[in-house]
Amino acid sequence: MATGSDKPIPTATFETRPYWEGCKRRELRIQRCAACGHNQFFPRLYCTRCFSDRIEWIKASGRATVSTFTIVRRPVSPAFADDVPYVVALVKLDEGPTMMTNIVGCAPEQVAIGMAVRVTFEDWSEEIAIPKFEPA
Amino acid sequence: MSLKNQVAIVGVGDTKVGVVPGMSATQLYVQAAKLALDDAGLTKNDIDGLITSNSFVEPYMYHAEMIAEYMQIFPRYCITVPTGGGTTGAALHHAASAIVTGMADTVLVTKADSQITGMSRAKAIEAMATAGHAQFERPYGLPIPGYYALLARAHEHAYGTTAEQRAAVAVACRKHASMNPAAQMRDPITIDDVLKSRMICDPLHLLDCSLVSDGGAAFILTSAERARDFPKKPVYLLGVGEGHTHEHVSQALSLTSSAAREAGERAYKMAGLGPQDIDFAELYDCFTPVVIIELEDLGFCPKGEGGRFVEGGRIELGGELPINTHGGLLSHCHPGQPGSMFAITEAVRQLRGECGQRQVRDARTALVHCQGGIMSTHCTLIFGAEQI
Numbered sequence: 001m002a003t004g005s006d007k008p009i010p011t012a013t014f015e016t017r018p019y020w021e022g023c024k025r026r027e028l029r030i031q032r033c034a035a036c037g038h039n040q041f042f043p044r045l046y047c048t049r050c051f052s053d054r055i056e057w058i059k060a061s062g063r064a065t066v067s068t069f070t071i072v073r074r075p076v077s078p079a080f081a082d083d084v085p086y087v088v089a090l091v092k093l094d095e096g097p098t099m100m101t102n103i104v105g106c107a108p109e110q111v112a113i114g115m116a117v118r119v120t121f122e123d124w125s126e127e128i129a130i131p132k133f134e135p136a
Numbered sequence: 137m138s139l140k141n142q143v144a145i146v147g148v149g150d151t152k153v154g155v156v157p158g159m160s161a162t163q164l165y166v167q168a169a170k171l172a173l174d175d176a177g178l179t180k181n182d183i184d185g186l187i188t189s190n191s192f193v194e195p196y197m198y199h200a201e202m203i204a205e206y207m208q209i210f211p212r213y214c215i216t217v218p219t220g221g222g223t224t225g226a227a228l229h230h231a232a233s234a235i236v237t238g239m240a241d242t243v244l245v246t247k248a249d250s251q252i253t254g255m256s257r258a259k260a261i262e263a264m265a266t267a268g269h270a271q272f273e274r275p276y277g278l279p280i281p282g283y284y285a286l287l288a289r290a291h292e293h294a295y296g297t298t299a300e301q302r303a304a305v306a307v308a309c310r311k312h313a314s315m316n317p318a319a320q321m322r323d324p325i326t327i328d329d330v331l332k333s334r335m336i337c338d339p340l341h342l343l344d345c346s347l348v349s350d351g352g353a354a355f356i357l358t359s360a361e362r363a364r365d366f367p368k369k370p371v372y373l374l375g376v377g378e379g380h381t382h383e384h385v386s387q388a389l390s391l392t393s394s395a396a397r398e399a400g401e402r403a404y405k406m407a408g409l410g411p412q413d414i415d416f417a418e419l420y421d422c423f424t425p426v427v428i429i430e431l432e433d434l435g436f437c438p439k440g441e442g443g444r445f446v447e448g449g450r451i452e453l454g455g456e457l458p459i460n461t462h463g464g465l466l467s468h469c470h471p472g473q474p475g476s477m478f479a480i481t482e483a484v485r486q487l488r489g490e491c492g493q494r495q496v497r498d499a500r501t502a503l504v505h506c507q508g509g510i511m512s513t514h515c516t517l518i519f520g521a522e523q524i
Contacts, residue, residue, distance in 0.1 A: 010271035020271075041273055042387070068293070068391055070285035071338040072277060077265040080277040088278045090286060092384055100273045100386040112295045130275050 006079035009124050018057045023129040028060045028119045030097055041097035062119035064091035064133060065097060069109045087111050091133055105134030123132050140406050141523040143232045144370035145355050147176025153351030153469035154320035155252050161191035161352075164248035165203055168352035168477075171201070172244065176356045177367045185213035185240025187231055188309040189223040189247045189473045190264065193254035202209055203246065213240035220508025221420055222378075224476035225515025229376050231357045234241035241358060244473075247474035248352020269384045278337075281345050281423065283385050283510045285337035288425035290391035292339065294440065299339055301443035302424040303330035304345050306466050308452045309421060313451070313463025315494040320347055321467045344424040345474075346465035355479035355484065358524060371484045375409065375503070375518035377402020385510040396433035396513040403436070403516035407524070408487060409501065411435040416486060416496045418479035420507035421464040427451075435514065453494060461486060461494050476506040480517070487521040 011085045012020040022029035036051035046053055069089035073083045087103040089111065103111045104120065117133035124130055151164050151170025159167070165188065173180060188210065190199040199216040213234050217227045224247065231243040257264075267283065268274045280481035291297045307327055311318035327342060333342040379395025379402070382388050404410055411434060414436040419430045428442035436457060437445040445451070452458045462468045462482035465475050483502040485491050 008265065008270070009275045010275060012271075016271055039446070048272075068286045068290040070278075070282045070289060070340075072279060073335050073337065074279065074284055076277045076282075077261055078281040083277065086277065088276045088282055088286070090391070098386055099267075100276050100278070102276050113289065124275075130184070 005082060007124065009128055012127065015045070019043055022059070023121055023131055024127065026121050028062045028131055030060050030093070030095060031055050032058045039095045039097055041093070041099060057114060060093055060095050063119050063136060064099070064119070065093045066103065066113055066115045066117060067092050068113060069103060069111050089133070092108050093119060102132045103134070104132045137236065137404055139232045139376055140235060140374055141372055142236050142360055143357050144360050144372045145480070145484050146363050146366040146368065146370050147172040147353070147356040148484045149175055149176065150318060150353045150478060151351050153318060153349050153471070156250065156350035157253055159250060159253065159350065159457035161194040161248055161254055161363060162203070162206060163248045164250060164350065165191070165246050165406050166206055166407065167249055168354035169207065169244055169246040172246070172354035172356050175368060178242070178356065179207050180207055182242055183209050183244045184211050185231065185234055185243035186211045187227045187243060187245045188216050189227065189363060190216050190218050191249045192472055193259065195248055200493070201492055213242065216475065219513045220473060221475050222506045222508030222513035222515050223473050224480060224515055225376070225504070225506035226378065226513070228480070228517060229378060229515060231375065232373055234456060235346055235357060235359050240359050241362065243357045244353065244354060245357065245500050246354035247477050248379055249370055249471040249474055250350040253350050269386070273384060274452065281340050284423035284425060285340045285485065286385060286427070287314070287391055287511065288339055288423070291425055292389050295393050295443065297428060298445035299462055300327050302344055302428065303327040304446045305421065305424040305451070306426045308446070309460045309464040309466040311452055312461050312494055313467035316462050319463040319468040320349055321463070331524065340423060340510060346396035346422045346469070346470040349469035349471045351469045351471045352474055353481050355477070369488050369521070370391055371487045372520045373517065374520045374524060375403035375404065375405070375407030378518050379514045380512065381495045382512050383509060388511065392429065393439060395514045396430050396507065396516065397504060399505070399514040399516040400434040403518050407518045408442055409518060413501055414457065414503045415501050417459045417503040417505070418427050418461070418464070419459050419505045421460055421466050421510050422470065422475070422507070424466070426507065426511070427459065429511070430507070434503065434505060454498065458496050461491065461496060476504065479504045479506070483519050487519060
């Protein structure tokens with residue numbers, strides 16, 4: 001997956017800008033609640049557990065485990081045509097939250113549920129780098 | 137206040153489904169309405185409540201009002217309900233509540249779309265590519281079948297569910313469609329046919345995926361008291377329940393179970409019935425693994441046993457629990473949001489005893505389960521041929 005030029009490049013919002021700024025600096029950032037210690041992703045205004053507004057950003061370890069995955073044989077749109085077959089997975093971060101991602105850096109057939117992975121970043125534009133995961 | 141025994145369906149109508157050339161989504165909407173009115177022996181002026189669910193190919197800001205305008209009816213209750221595949225159940229739930237609270241006496245629920253005839257290639261690609269969260273899911277390039285492939289793989293890993301078991305769901309639906317002259321796909325298939333069909337997103341094959349269709353369906357709901365005066369036998373609502381857990385699959389609480397469990401429990405509790413009392417079920421089958429998860433969550437078998445449950449013809453006509461007797465979304469038709477409408481019109485016809493070759497013998501009690509999003513929104517309905 002060389003560039004993201006024709007792909008759906010995310011637009012950072014007020015709420016998600018710290019996340020995307022982190023990705024550009026090769027840091028995977030999630031939110032932590034200063035009131036109850038709960039870690040969360042997607043970014044939100046309040047804690048999903050205790051609904052406190054004492055939300056802070058932390059740098060995640062970037063380590064995760066594959067919860068499930070699929071191998072995409074037909075691209076979702078022409079922009080992904082050169083990438084097939086590619087792996088889309090849900091991974092559980094060591095800190096708790098789940099993320100959707102691509103598993104890269106190995107053959108699709110080598111991906112398995114329970115596999116340990118670590119974050120890597122793919123630059124799509126000046127502002128946006130997409131976090132993906134590779135075998136740890 | 138409970139909705140049990142309070143309302144009944146007194147008219148149903150299905151348009152032609154599959155490829156329906158020369159009919160727009162709006163026309164299909166209104167044709168379905170007319171067929172349901174004819175079935176109920178009503179005129180359009182008898183309708184004082186209207187629920188629609190918009191159209192993907194021909195959307196309107198005020199869709200229900202647009203359909204009312206097109207029909208030149210002037211309801212006192214009028215609302216557009218769009219919760220994907222779960223819409224049909226939610227729409228019926230709202231219609232029943234509106235009748236019981238006096239907001240309307242006779243509610244028309246109509247839904248249609250023209251996802252083949254009305255869809256340009258560009259619009260189809262857009263539909264596929266705009267699923268998922270714009271920032272946190274879409275960049276990863278997952279087509280809609282892929283979302284369900286994630287769930288299929290997780291279920292496989294947790295419980296040993298197999299491709300053959302998923303295929304048995306597609307085979308049962310096709311067998312039933314072969315007995316339904318209205319169905320879009322009627323040639324019987326085997327488990328081997330499913331396994332040999334093209335891989336779309338591992339582990340889902342082409343024949344694990346539902347159809348793309350034009351078509352519409354409608355039903356008319358009124359109070360149980362008024363329902364006695366209609367030409368066709370009324371079909372009573374015995375129980376209804378909903379459950380809602382997420383919008384995005386990456387936020388799902390579980391990958392192997394769903395809010396079908398809560399929806400089902402609420403519906404069973406209202407009806408005072410359990411899974412053992414259900415004669416047949418019309419389950420949301422956008423992809424085969426969904427049926428297996430629903431059978432577990434709705435209590436027809438223990439969690440993890442869904443794969444084994446669908447083996448050996450148990451879910452086919454003549455089996456212990458026939459499902460999707462019209463052919464379901466897998467083989468009858470799937471025009472998008474209207475999908476479950478055909479599950480309801482089929483359940484009504486089965487409970488009236490109108491289904492000929494595919495009639496479930498002594499059908500008294502039916503369960504319909506509607507699901508939308510990626511196992512996001514759920515509604516379970518229980519219908520009876522009589523009040524209980």
